[in-house]
Amino acid sequence: MFKYTTAILLMTATVASAQQLSINDRLALRDNCKQDIQKLCPDIKPGGGELLACVQEKKAELSQQCSTTLADLTARKKN
Numbered sequence: 001m002f003k004y005t006t007a008i009l010l011m012t013a014t015v016a017s018a019q020q021l022s023i024n025d026r027l028a029l030r031d032n033c034k035q036d037i038q039k040l041c042p043d044i045k046p047g048g049g050e051l052l053a054c055v056q057e058k059k060a061e062l063s064q065q066c067s068t069t070l071a072d073l074t075a076r077k078k079n
Helices: 002-015 023-040 050-057 064-078
Strands: none
Touching: 023 050, 023 064
16 A cells, blocks of 8 residues: 555656646545556556556556546646
């Protein structure tokens, strides 16, 4: 459990590095992507960008909630 929470926090730093995420954004990302990470990238340890690479590689397999959350955060990063 701790491993996945840490992983999601590391992803948020990468996804939205141009701006600070609100606590609500962080919670949304944690809540909406946790199961996807556990299912699609179970053996990847946080750090070094491998987890984010795994999530991006398996983008087509992400749940609708996780995919939408990541897209929203990425769109905000570009603005």
